Amino acid sequence: MPVASSQQFPRPRTPEPVLITEAAPSQAEQHAARKKRYAITMGIRGVCIVLAAVFHQILWLMLLFAALGAVLPWIAVVMANDGPPKKRVRVNHFDARPDRVLESRPTRVIDG
DSSP: OOOOOTTTSOOOOOSSOOOOOOOOOOHHHHHHHHHHHHHHHHHHHHHHHHHHHHTTTSHHHHHHHHHHHHHHHHHHHHHHTSSSOOOOOOOOOOOOOGGGSOOOOOOOOOOO
């Protein structure tokens, strides 16, 4: 009778650990993501204000950039106070190897 060894069925190694929970990101990660989003939005606002000043001779373009510069702080605050960022992450869940799965046998149900 042959003895099983680890050499017979080499396991594929994944670089990521298996995730066993559906826990949300930590508070520190959520706060860092919100601060980054806020800074990016306020940076875009600064660019809009500068562009409004640059295009002061073209009225409609100046009004467009000025309106964006006025609305973006409100949008930035609403996004910063929102919950954790909604992003879809591919999670490395555990997948059982087919040769290691238990067989399912038919069961008898006795009704009494």
